[in-house]
Amino acid sequence: MSMENLLKEEELSLLRSTLEGAGKILITCHTNPDGDALGSMTALMSVLRRRGKEVVGVAPDRWPDNLEWLPLMGEVRQYLRHEEEVKDLVKDVDLVLMLDHGRLDRMAELGEAVAGLQVPRIVMDHHPQPEEGALLTLCYPGFCAAAEVVYKVLDQLGWTQDMTADEATGIYCGLMTDTGAFAYNSNRPELYRIIASLLEKGIDKDHIYRKVFWASSADRYRLLGYLLYVKMEILHEYHAAIITFTNQERKHFQLKNGETDGIVNYPLMIGGMRLSIFLREDTEKRGVIRVSLRSVDDVPCHDISAEFFQGGGHRNASGGRLNCSMEEAVEVAKKAIRKYAEILKK
Numbered sequence: 413m414s415m416e417n418l419l420k421e422e423e424l425s426l427l428r429s430t431l432e433g434a435g436k437i438l439i440t441c442h443t444n445p446d447g448d449a450l451g452s453m454t455a456l457m458s459v460l461r462r463r464g465k466e467v468v469g470v471a472p473d474r475w476p477d478n479l480e481w482l483p484l485m486g487e488v489r490q491y492l493r494h495e496e497e498v499k500d501l502v503k504d505v506d507l508v509l510m511l512d513h514g515r516l517d518r519m520a521e522l523g524e525a526v527a528g529l530q531v532p533r534i535v536m537d538h539h540p541q542p543e544e545g546a547l548l549t550l551c552y553p554g555f556c557a558a559a560e561v562v563y564k565v566l567d568q569l570g571w572t573q574d575m576t577a578d579e580a581t582g583i584y585c586g587l588m589t590d591t592g593a594f595a596y597n598s599n600r601p602e603l604y605r606i607i608a609s610l611l612e613k614g615i616d617k618d619h620i621y622r623k624v625f626w627a628s629s630a631d632r633y634r635l636l637g638y639l640l641y642v643k644m645e646i647l648h649e650y651h652a653a654i655i656t657f658t659n660q661e662r663k664h665f666q667l668k669n670g671e672t673d674g675i676v677n678y679p680l681m682i683g684g685m686r687l688s689i690f691l692r693e694d695t696e697k698r699g700v701i702r703v704s705l706r707s708v709d710d711v712p713c714h715d716i717s718a719e720f721f722q723g724g725g726h727r728n729a730s731g732g733r734l735n736c737s738m739e740e741a742v743e744v745a746k747k748a749i750r751k752y753a754e755i756l757k758k
Contacts, residue, residue, distance in 0.1 A: 415564060415567045415568075415602070415605070415606075416602065417568055418550075418552070418561075418564040418565065418568055419550070419565065419568055423548060423550070424568055424569070426547070426548055427534065427548060427550075427565070427569070428569060430507060430532060430534065430547065430548070431460070431465075431507070433506070434465065434505075434506040434507035435465070435466060435506055436465070436466040436467075436468070436504060436505045436506055436507075437460060437465050437466070437467050437468070437505060437506065437507045437508075437509060438467075438468050438469075438470060438502045438505040438507070438508045438509070438526070438529075439453050439456055439457060439467060439468070439469045439470070439508075439509045439511060440453075440469075440470055440471075440472075440508060440509070440510050440511065440513075440519055440522060440526060441453050441471055441472070441510075441511050441512050441513065441519075442472065442512055442513035442518040442519060443472045443473055443518065443519060443520050444473065444702070444731075445471045445472070445473075445475045445479075445512075446475075446476070446479075446512075446589055446590070446673075447479055447585045447586055447588065447589025447590070447624060448512050448557045448558050448559055448585075448586035448587075448589055448590040449471070449511060449512040449513075449558065449586075450471070450475055450479050450482055450485065450488070450582075450585075450586075451479075451482060451559055451581075451582040451583060451584070451585035451586035451589070452511045452512060452536070452557075452558045452559045452562045452582065452583070452586045453469045453471075453488065453511055453582075454469065454482050454483055454484040454485060454488065454582045455559070455562065455578075455579040455580075455581075455582030455583050455586075456509065456511065456562055456566075456582075457469045457484050457487070457488075458483065458484055458576065458578060458579045458582075459566060459571055459575070459579055462574075462576075463571075468489065468501055468502055468505065469484070469487065469488040469489065470488070470489045470490075470491055470498055470501075470502065470522065471488055471489070471490055471491065472490075472491050472492060472519045472520050472521070472522040472523075473490060473491065473492040473520070473696060474490060474492070474669050474695075474696070475488075475490075475669070475670070476668075476669055476670020476671075476673060477627075477668040477669050477670050477671075478623065478624055478625075478627040478628075478668075478670055478671075478673075479585075479624070479670070481623050482581070482582060482585060483578035483579075483581060483582060484578075484582075489501065491519075491521065491522040491525070492520075492521070492522075492696060495521070495525070498522075498525070499525055502525075502529065503529075505529060505531060506531055506532075507531055507532055507533075507534065508526055508529065508531060508532070508533045508534070509533075509534050509536065510526075510533055510534070510535045510536070510537070510546070511536050511537070511558050511562065512536075512537055512538075512539075512557075512558035512586075513535075513537055513539065514535045514537045514539060514541075514542025514543060514546070514549060514551050515542060515543045516543065516545075532546075532547040533545070533546040533547060534546060534547055534548045534549075534550070535548070535549045535550060535551055536550045536551075536558060536561045536562055536565060537549075537550070537551045537552075537558055537561065538551065538552055538553055538554075538555040538556070538557060538558050538560065538561055539551070539553065539724065539725060539726070540553045540714070540724070541724065550565060553726075554600075556587060556590055556591050556597045556598050556600070556603055557586045557587050557589075557590035557591065558586060558590075559582070559583045559584075559585070559586025559587050559590070560586075560587060560603065560606065562583065562586075563583050563606055563610075564606075572609065575613050576613065577613050577614035577615055579613075580610040580613035580614070580615045581615050581620060583606075583610060584607065584610045584615050584617060584620055585620055585624065587603065587606070587607065588617075588620065588621065588624065589624060592674075592677065593621060593625065596728060596729070597726065597728065597729070628671055629666075629667070629668060629671065631665045631666050631667055631671075632665075632667060632668075632671040634665060635661075635665040635667060635671070635672075636675060636678070638661075638665075639655050639657060639675060640655075640678060643655050643656055643657065644679060645742075646679070646682075646685075647746070647749060649757070650687070650749050650750070650753055650756045650757065651684050651685050651686040651687065651756050651757065652685070652686065652687040652688070652689070652749045652756055653679035653682070653685060653687070653688050653689070654688075654689045654690075654691065654742060654745050654746070654749075655675065655676070655679065655688070655689070655690045655691070656691045656692070656738055656741075656742060657672060657675075657690070657691070657692040657693070658692075658693050658738060659693045659695060662692075662693075662695070669695075672690075672692060675690055676688050676689070676690035676704040676705070676706050677706055680706055680707075680708060685708075686707060686708055686709065686711050686755075686756050686758075687705070687706075687707045687711050687713075687716075687749065687752075687756055688705070688706045688707070689703065689704070689705050689745045689748075689749075690703070690704040690705075691703055691738065691741045691742065691745060692704075693738065694733075699735055699736070699737070700733055700734070700735055701733060701734040701735075701736060701737075701738060701741040702731070702733055703717070703721040703723065703731060703732040703733060703734060703741070703745075704730075704731050705717055705721075705725075705729070705730045705731065705732075706728060706729055707727070707728045707729075708728065710727075710755065710758075711727075711728070711752070711755055711756060712727055712752075712755070713725060713726065713727060713728055713729060713730035714726055714727055714730045716730070716748050716751075716752060717730035717731065717732040718732075719748070719751070720732070720744055720745075720747065720748040720751075721733065721734060721744070721748075722734070
């Protein structure tokens with residue numbers, strides 16, 4: 413299936429020569445890795461290994477339990493709490509590929525370790541405003557997922573012809589999860605041409621969907637009822653909602669890692685709602701509040717996140733963090749909502 417070329421000839425030549433010249437390659441992703449980050453990573457790990465490269469995949473911290481099934485996930489390393497082991501493993505890499513993020517600080521402490529390697533970096537991403545310093549930055553904010561960038565790059569290199577079903581599974585997982593199973597940011601026709609080509613590689617898209625979205629425990633659904641009934645605060649005047657979740661509540665409900673994913677979307681199912689903010693205590697770092705934002709239409713999550721939550725992302729789906737108590741985080745969220753009142757009240 414013919415695809416429109418993504419890279420300019422000089423970009424393609426530089427990418428090809430850099431990959432060919434690298435013997436050992438490190439692939440990284442952002443903190444709190446999701447299906448796009450890990451699907452892209454594992455797919456690219458496999459593709460490069462089949463071409464004779466030694467490849468190490470490293471995530472900054474823990475990933476959701478419902479992504480453990482991805483091919484090659486058993487070989488992805490976690491940096492947090494394994495710092496010295498990982499540093500020893502990657503000390504002699506020739507190249508770093510940064511997937512689903514374009515900034516070193518999006519990897520937290522792993523970013524500092526990567527900066528210290530002093531080797532070329534190539535970015536493959538779909539988030540706006542990547543930082544400078546990479547040898548090659550392949551960043552396309554109009555794309556639905558980093559997996560789309562990775563697929564298009566591999567296609568232009570001529571490497572999708574022999575793509576395996578496992579590799580195609582990782583790419584599809586990235587496309588599916590970053591669009592909410594194609595519920596948003598997924599109107600471009602070429603996306604479905606890519607999906608058709610992945611189906612031709614032998615993926616089972618229904619199986620992938622079940623593995624990702626139908627893998628929750630009963631406790632998650634008890635938690636969901638609790639959060640929506642007890643913890644959700646609706647600011648009717650602003651068509652916005654805030655949900656909070658503490659580690660004490662996490663312990664009570666005995667959740668697996670990743671089981672709060674998607675909860676931020678539920679308030680938007682209420683008629684007229686335009687913005688949802690989910691605040692949860694970080695499971696690893698005391699005093700850190702993780703922030704997820706979702707919106708509809710022209711409500712700019714990415715601007716709200718950048719201005720108030722040290723984050724960024726896409727117009728209708730963004731994330732960030734705060735270093736404060738939960739009570740203070742709620743006040744910041746309300747301040748953000750009031751600041752964007754004119755847009756929210758439309």
